[in-house]
Amino acid sequence: MPEENQKTELKNQRLDPHDPFVLDAHRLARRPGSMLKVVRTVPAPADLGLEVIGVPEGADVELNLKLEAVVEGVLVSGTARAPLAGECVRCLDPLTDEVEVDFAELFVAPGNDGDDETLWLQDDLIDLEPVVRDAVVLTLPLQPLCEEDCPGLCAQCGAVLRDDPDHDHSEVDPRWAALEGLVSTDEQPDD
Ligand SMILES: [Zn+2]
Ligand SMILES: [Zn+2]
Numbered sequence: 001m002p003e004e005n006q007k008t009e010l011k012n013q014r015l016d017p018h019d020p021f022v023l024d025a026h027r028l029a030r031r032p033g034s035m036l037k038v039v040r041t042v043p044a045p046a047d048l049g050l051e052v053i054g055v056p057e058g059a060d061v062e063l064n065l066k067l068e069a070v071v072e073g074v075l076v077s078g079t080a081r082a083p084l085a086g087e088c089v090r091c092l093d094p095l096t097d098e099v100e101v102d103f104a105e106l107f108v109a110p111g112n113d114g115d116d117e118t119l120w121l122q123d124d125l126i127d128l129e130p131v132v133r134d135a136v137v138l139t140l141p142l143q144p145l146c147e148e149d150c151p152g153l154c155a156q157c158g159a160v161l162r163d164d165p166d167h168d169h170s171e172v173d174p175r176w177a178a179l180e181g182l183v184s185t186d187e188q189p190d191d
Contacts, residue, residue, distance in 0.1 A: 015125040021045070021132070023076070025107070026124035028069040038065040044082060045129060048136055053086025053144040055099070055136065063128070072112045073121050077104035080132045086144045090152030091160050095144060101135040 015022050020042035028034040041060050048055040055061065065078035084097040107121045108114050119131070151161035156169050 015122050015127050017125060021127060021129035023067065023126040023128060024124065025067055025074045025121060025126055028067060032069050032071050034069045036067040038067060048133060050137065050140050052089060053084055053140050055082040056085050059083050072106065073109040074107045074126060075104065076107060076126060076128065080135065088146035088150055089143045090145060090150045091162060093146050095146045099136055099139055101139050103131055103135040105131050
């Protein structure tokens with residue numbers, strides 16, 4: 001934890017205006033009511049996602065943003081779109097997808113009230129990376145599937161059942177076979 005705090009502090013010390021996730025709001029920060037649209041494509045940072053699915057590092061993240069000057073600071077709203085790569089939790093096949101998230105966050109100008117959760121304008125710069133990261137991570141499926149009804153793997157031999165729908169281990173114990181016969185008789189429709 002202390003290490004994490006240190007990192008955050010370091011990051012908060014000074015934003016790099018050339019970082020693609022950093023927006024420069026000084027053109028509008030002091031004029032409530034003014035607005036700026038920003039459309040840019042930025043490379044995904046590392047670890048943008050969960051262990052099972054996420055945005056590949058360096059992939060294009062399309063940002064479509066609106067920055068509005070308000071009394072307390074700058075309101076940033078918009079969308080981020082990015083490709084996803086992951087693994088189906090049932091059959092373990094690689095899968096690709098796309099994520100699109102909406103967000104709206106207020107970046108507060110120094111001198112206003114704030115708390116631990118407050119996102120601050122720093123020298124009129126806005127660090128959008130944590131905002132995009134939170135929005136993306138919250139949207140991702142915890143159990144990604146290659147398709148909704150992926151049958152997964154055979155519990156006995158690990159075969160991928162989607163590729164082999166007739167997959168069957170027919171050497172059933174004769175006692176079980178007898179029971180199966182009973183069950184299917186019971187389930188005969190009445191008509
Ligand atoms: Zn699957
Ligand atoms: Zn099998």
